[in-house]
Amino acid sequence: MVSAFKNSWITFKSIFTGMGVTIRHFFGPSVTLQYPDERAVLPKDTRAKLYVNIDDCIGCNLCARACPVNCIDIETVVATSDVDLGKTSTGNPKRFWLTRFDIDMAKCMYCDLCVHPCPTFCIYMVPEYEYSEYDRTNLIYHFSNLEPAMVAEVKEKAEKEAAEKQRQREEMMRKKAEEAKIKQMEAKKKAEENNSGENDAQSSKPENGDP
Amino acid sequence: MTHYILNISPVAILVHAAIPLTIILVYALVAIWAERKVAGFIQDRLGPMRVGGWHGWAQSIADLLKLIQKEDIIPTDASRFLFKFAPFMMFAASYAAFAVIPFSSSYIGSNINIGVFYLLAVTSVLTLSIIMAGWASNNKWSLLGGMRSAAQMVSYEIPTIATVLTVIVVTGSLNLMTITEMQSGNDILGFLPNWFIFQNPFLIVAFVIFFISILAESHRVPFDLPESESELVAGYQTEYSGMRWAMFMLAEYADMLLLSLLGATLFFGGWNSPFGDFMSGPFWSFFWFMLKGLLLVFVMMWIRWTLPRYRVDQLMHICWSILIPLSFINLVLVALWEVIF
Amino acid sequence: MIEAITENGERREMTINMGPQHPSTHGVLRLELVLDGEVITRVKPHIGYLHRCFEKYAEKMDDYAKVIPYTDRMDYVSAMNQEHGYVVAIERMLELEVPERVEYIRVIMAELQRIASHLLGIGAFGLDLGAFTPFLYLFTEREKILDIFEKASGARLLYNYMAVAGLMRDVHPEFKEEVSDFVKTFRPKIKELDDLLSYNQIFIKRTANIGVLPDKVALNYAASGPVLRGSGVKWDLRKNDPYSIYDRFEFEIPVGSGEMGTLGDCWDRYIVRVREMEQSLRIIEQAVDGMPDEGDVMAAIPKRIRPKEGELYARTESPRGELGYYIVSDKSASPFRVKARAPSFVHLSMLPAISSGALIADMVAIVGSIDIVLGEVDR
Ligand code: SF4
Ligand code: SF4
Numbered sequence: 001m002v003s004a005f006k007n008s009w010i011t012f013k014s015i016f017t018g019m020g021v022t023i024r025h026f027f028g029p030s031v032t033l034q035y036p037d038e039r040a041v042l043p044k045d046t047r048a049k050l051y052v053n054i055d056d057c058i059g060c061n062l063c064a065r066a067c068p069v070n071c072i073d074i075e076t077v078v079a080t081s082d083v084d085l086g087k088t089s090t091g092n093p094k095r096f097w098l099t100r101f102d103i104d105m106a107k108c109m110y111c112d113l114c115v116h117p118c119p120t121f122c123i124y125m126v127p128e129y130e131y132s133e134y135d136r137t138n139l140i141y142h143f144s145n146l147e148p149a150m151v152a153e154v155k156e157k158a159e160k161e162a163a164e165k166q167r168q169r170e171e172m173m174r175k176k177a178e179e180a181k182i183k184q185m186e187a188k189k190k191a192e193e194n195n196s197g198e199n200d201a202q203s204s205k206p207e208n209g210d211p
Numbered sequence: 212m213t214h215y216i217l218n219i220s221p222v223a224i225l226v227h228a229a230i231p232l233t234i235i236l237v238y239a240l241v242a243i244w245a246e247r248k249v250a251g252f253i254q255d256r257l258g259p260m261r262v263g264g265w266h267g268w269a270q271s272i273a274d275l276l277k278l279i280q281k282e283d284i285i286p287t288d289a290s291r292f293l294f295k296f297a298p299f300m301m302f303a304a305s306y307a308a309f310a311v312i313p314f315s316s317s318y319i320g321s322n323i324n325i326g327v328f329y330l331l332a333v334t335s336v337l338t339l340s341i342i343m344a345g346w347a348s349n350n351k352w353s354l355l356g357g358m359r360s361a362a363q364m365v366s367y368e369i370p371t372i373a374t375v376l377t378v379i380v381v382t383g384s385l386n387l388m389t390i391t392e393m394q395s396g397n398d399i400l401g402f403l404p405n406w407f408i409f410q411n412p413f414l415i416v417a418f419v420i421f422f423i424s425i426l427a428e429s430h431r432v433p434f435d436l437p438e439s440e441s442e443l444v445a446g447y448q449t450e451y452s453g454m455r456w457a458m459f460m461l462a463e464y465a466d467m468l469l470l471s472l473l474g475a476t477l478f479f480g481g482w483n484s485p486f487g488d489f490m491s492g493p494f495w496s497f498f499w500f501m502l503k504g505l506l507l508v509f510v511m512m513w514i515r516w517t518l519p520r521y522r523v524d525q526l527m528h529i530c531w532s533i534l535i536p537l538s539f540i541n542l543v544l545v546a547l548w549e550v551i552f
Numbered sequence: 553m554i555e556a557i558t559e560n561g562e563r564r565e566m567t568i569n570m571g572p573q574h575p576s577t578h579g580v581l582r583l584e585l586v587l588d589g590e591v592i593t594r595v596k597p598h599i600g601y602l603h604r605c606f607e608k609y610a611e612k613m614d615d616y617a618k619v620i621p622y623t624d625r626m627d628y629v630s631a632m633n634q635e636h637g638y639v640v641a642i643e644r645m646l647e648l649e650v651p652e653r654v655e656y657i658r659v660i661m662a663e664l665q666r667i668a669s670h671l672l673g674i675g676a677f678g679l680d681l682g683a684f685t686p687f688l689y690l691f692t693e694r695e696k697i698l699d700i701f702e703k704a705s706g707a708r709l710l711y712n713y714m715a716v717a718g719l720m721r722d723v724h725p726e727f728k729e730e731v732s733d734f735v736k737t738f739r740p741k742i743k744e745l746d747d748l749l750s751y752n753q754i755f756i757k758r759t760a761n762i763g764v765l766p767d768k769v770a771l772n773y774a775a776s777g778p779v780l781r782g783s784g785v786k787w788d789l790r791k792n793d794p795y796s797i798y799d800r801f802e803f804e805i806p807v808g809s810g811e812m813g814t815l816g817d818c819w820d821r822y823i824v825r826v827r828e829m830e831q832s833l834r835i836i837e838q839a840v841d842g843m844p845d846e847g848d849v850m851a852a853i854p855k856r857i858r859p860k861e862g863e864l865y866a867r868t869e870s871p872r873g874e875l876g877y878y879i880v881s882d883k884s885a886s887p888f889r890v891k892a893r894a895p896s897f898v899h900l901s902m903l904p905a906i907s908s909g910a911l912i913a914d915m916v917a918i919v920g921s922i923d924i925v926l927g928e929v930d931r
Pocket of ligand 1: 067
């Protein structure tokens with residue numbers, strides 16, 4: 001009987017202590033933000049959305065390779081020798097046209113791994129978080145600033161130059177091969193000369209100019 | 212003042228029916244909003260803020276409009292008639308009980324001599340409708356919720372009735388109007404109103420038991436087992452949606468108000484003003500009455516947002532081995548007190 | 553006990569699915585309950601709804617560093633601790649020395665994360681038992697920790713902050729100050745929690761003597777962390793097998809004592825978590841004092857990590873228990889095998905052993921008290 005009363009007393013006491021805590025909070029201030037009217041101030045390096053300063057990108061593809069989920073899609077075209085793409089603000093020379101630089105923010109997991117390897121610090125996170133879309137494809141951000149016509153043009157040019165280079169290279173290869181051949185033949189001849197020179201040094205001379 | 216229903220004109224019946232209904236509906240809209248506000252403030256939030264301007268006062272109205280538009284889903288294997296009928300029966304039960312509540316010194320729906328008895332009898336239909344809903348949904352969670360609530364309400368009716376009896380021992384009347392009238396005046400210690408809670412120390416105990424029991428009867432935390440969302444998903448309401456669910460909600464809030472008003476009538480002087488004749492009269496008495504009832508409702512909300520809930524067997528234990536014996540002992544003690552003083 | 557009996561005298565049982573969409577299964581756990589009235593006769597957990605192939609992904613990555621974001625996502629409630637475990641494992645494989653400052657920052661982060669995780673764990677536990685309000689009070693505190701994390705790492709939940717041999721970035725200049733401020737404001741909140749929940753009699757009634765896990769059973773199931781300590785076994789990897797610089801700090805290992813009921817009941821497991829938060833605060837205070845103000849946050853390592861051929865198991869104390877990484881390297885830059893020993897998985901497997909004969913409401917309490925994170929169970 002006594003213990004029952006004691007138990008009830010303890011129960012009531014604990015209930016009233018709890019109610020005391022809640023009533024204090026009832027009259028206390030609220031800690032929430034009224035979201036669309038008020039907004040939290042995010043630290044400046046919050047990871048909320050990727051941004052690429054495309055003018056500084058040298059197309060090195062390091063960011064795409066660092067990404068664990070492959071959500072960065074880069075396509076580069078070598079700049080032809082007649083154009084100079086200039087330098088980035090960090091002083092790295094640019095050698096590629098960035099014909100495609102897409103980031104799929106629907107796939108991105110905000111891991112920041114792509115940010116660190118960039119040599120020109122041009123890919124980074126910005127604290128902008130209100131970018132919901134009704135269609136998932138709208139979450140693919142296109143950072144390349146080349147017009148499609150321009151893309152076609154540079155591609156064509158690059159192809160031409162590549163073909164030219166290829167040709168030149170082939171030419172060179174052929175030349176090299178020829179030279180090598182000639183050298184070989186010469187070496188052969190010399191060897192022959194050496195061999196036969198002791199017997200008949202004169203006989204091999206007319207063959208020299210033969211194709 | 213005794214009326215017999217057949218003697219009253221149909222218009223009067225309609226008016227008598229409309230007054231409590233209006234009160235219930237307005238109260239439910241306000242109370243649902245207030246509950247969310249109380250929850251918000253207690254939890255360091257603000258609660259609804261956007262609909263209607265000042266502190267989102269129109270939130271409940273917006274919710275109601277949303278619920279009306281919702282599809283009325285009836286599970287394939289449900290017992291269709293019972294499923295559809297249960298929410299209305301539940302609301303009807305708590306609504307009917309308002310007939311005998313003396314809202315003001317000059318208004319009571321039906322001034323019958325067995326008011327308390329009628330009220331307790333009608334509210335026990337609530338149990339039935341909950342079992343009905345739980346069974347008809349053909350859902351295991353609903354069934355468990357229904358069974359729990361049946362057990363709970365049947366058990367807790369006993370301490371409720373026993374504590375109501377203590378008051379009746381003092382008054383000797385079952386008429387709620389008479390009970391209220393007996394509490395007017397400010398005579399205790401020269402200034403306290405003549406409310407029953409101040410008249411007799413054992414009536415304080417009675418009130419505590421009564422309050423605990425009505426918490427359980429109206430399914431409020433810590434006794435909200437029939438619909439405990441973290442155990443039974445939503446108990447007997449699991450399969451309900453749209454307006455039918457809203458009816459349950461309405462009935463629940465109406466029940467809460469009903470029992471709080473009953474508590475105010477029995478222990479806190481009903482519509483009597485706490486300042487004697489000052490601020491009395493038909494309107495002020497209505498004001499005081501609602502104020503007392505709503506204060507009790509606020510305490511219920513406050514408790515809800517503070518405490519965890521009991522387990523089903525502990526609930527039964529509290530009722531059968533603590534509250535029931537205590538309430539009967541208390542009844543005897545009150546009777547003795549009345550005889551001696 | 554309630555028994556349903558059919559006409560032929562046999563007991564009728566009801567099978568009911570708790571989850572995967574149930575409010576208190578902490579994610580997507582499905583419990584198949586066989587009920588006799590409200591009494592549970594059998595329980596069978598079904599897992600795998602959140603399986604994301606962590607281990608297979610890890611093998612596919614061409615860099616050890618790329619696995620770290622995936623470890624975050626295993627136990628998303630305590631991402632820092634998951635990362636810590638992983639980088640500790642890799643550093644041991646490489647036999648690497650990590651700068652002093654890094655170690656201190658890591659410890660502070662890991663302990664803050666432990667507090668954050670426990671706050672969520674006990675808050676959700678209260679929520680399961682119907683106490684809504686403490687949950688939100690604790691969330692307010694958790695937000696403060698997340699604010700610190702956000703400032704340091706840029707993210708609020710999945711940080712990818714620790715890197716092999718260092719940290720992804722240095723902490724902000726006000727870091728120390730903010731952490732000490734948090735420690736100061738958080739202490740009184742524990743007292744408030746005691747008032748509101750821990751010593752609330754209804755809460756005690758709901759948790760004491762429920763889901764009793766005797767220490768023998770706990771050891772047999774290889775339980776760890778607060779679940780094991782709740783059963784009275786003094787075992788904490790920070791003390792028993794110190795990693796990082798935990799051997800430098802002074803703290804106690806709180807264990808359950810059966811204060812309110814039986815040793816190893818839900819309340820014991822709960823209170824161990826609460827007391828652990830206090831101990832974490834102590835560690836944080838010491839670490840803040842000892843942390844060097846200047847220094848590198850990255851040791852010099854080759855760009856591509858290629859550990860020697862071999863295998864290694866490294867274990868750390870995550871908020872949920874022993875988090876182990878078993879890593880096999882074949883000398884290439886991509887891991888040959890990464891296996892995670894997830895404490896939640898182990899603890900979930902004990903569920904049938906400790907919950908038969910309980911009521912449905914107890915089931916909720918038991919699941920809450922072992923504090924599982926389904927992301928870690930399924931991986
Ligand atoms: S943040 Fe991570 S997931 Fe997103 S693009 Fe960068 S590397 Fe890929
Ligand atoms: S790493 Fe930087 S420079 Fe290289 S491709 Fe990516 S964004 Fe451009």
